[in-house]
Amino acid sequence: MHSCLNLGWVDHPVSTARLARLYGLPAAYLNKQLQALVRAGILTSVPGPHGGFRLARNLEHVSLLDVVVAVEGPDSAFRCTQIIRHGPGGRPDVDYRSACAVSQSMRRAELAWRRELAARTLADVAADVTRQNPDAPGHIRAALAR
Amino acid sequence: MHSCLNLGWVDHPVSTARLARLYGLPAAYLNKQLQALVRAGILTSVPGPHGGFRLARNLEHVSLLDVVVAVEGPDSAFRCTQIIRHGPGGRPDVDYRSACAVSQSMRRAELAWRRELAARTLADVAADVTRQNPDAPGHIRAALAR
DNA sequence: GATTGAATACTCGGATAGAGTTTGTCCGAGTCTACAGGG
DNA sequence: CCCTGTAGACTCGGACAAACTCTATCCGAGTATTCAATC
Secondary structure (H helix, E strand, O other): OHHHHHHHHOOOOEOHHHHHHHHOOOHHHHHHHHHHHHHOOOEEEEOOOOOEEEEOOOHHHOEHHHHHHHHHOOOOOOOOOOHHHHOOOOOOOOOHHHHOHHHHHHHHHHHHHHHHHHOOEHHHHHHHHHHHOOOHHHHHHHHHOO | OHHHHHHHHOOOOEOHHHHHHHHOOOHHHHHHHHHHHHHOOOEEEEOOOOOEEEEOOOHHHOEHHHHHHHHHOOOOOOOOOOHHHHOOOOOOOOOHHHHOHHHHHHHHHHHHHHHHHHOOEHHHHHHHHHHHOOOHHHHHHHHHOO
8 A cells, every 4th residue: 555655656667676665675575465456457567677566547546445455355354154054953055154143243344344445545545644744745756766 | 253142042051062063163172262252251161060151241241342352362453564664754753553644544444343343242143143043042052951 | 878088070271283374585578778780 | 870689687477485373282270070988
């Protein structure tokens, strides 16, 4: 998310090494995550010299949920193992991921989490950043200038 | 959670082995989780023959969040590593777990999740179970009878 | 027959290994750039 | 002086190990029961 925000301040491709150096991160590892963002259509990659990553679309059109799903995967955090299928009164033909009352409650909670993340875009977060720390964009632009 | 619900149908201590046999679970592993629920004050343990676990308080007074916190631990699922502390414009004296805009948004989403879990008690879930499957309590009582 | 004592079986409780997922690393394929040689 | 070809360096991309968390297991401490011996 921070890398996406940083890319929002500039308008030219930035290499993984440059982005990683901002926070002292392992470049190869960050690259792995950025690739996931490319597969999700959030970033685009440019090979060769002067290449790197840039935003595929405006920050307004990228929700926090988009980023989370891209990095963490599409599976929900709570996974129902259908445990009561093997219990007394359990039927093999019922899908307890939707029928089990416990699973329903857990999914409802996770849905609230996702709803909150979906309602917030990276542009909203960027606005908060500039409000709280107006010279942050300048710092980032300077660090990412060619 | 299922074990707590099951204990809600009976009023005598039930051993780990009995509870585990309901779903074909490893008894020693379930015991570990039940111990966590005891430490959290949700269950009480009774040693010796005819011992086991029983509810420490009524299901109405146990929220899903209580169970989750007892088993998963008190730490939030999202942990801010204060990454921007090492970036340009980062200050060592600021706690970015509360100051960072990204962290704020993630925490807000997790708060929505916790709020949902806190608003729902095990008694609510038990009511759903009896509504959807009225003979489930009978099945469990029969399986857990001395 | 009632009581007391010890032995026994059953329970929880925390310390100890094994699998799975996340984190971190490496090298190869592709591409733009820059330079040198020739026209 | 301009053009073209080639070598080089830089980038992403996916395949490969290490660390950590979660899952699963084992054995010891404690307690109610039960049985037998005694009063």
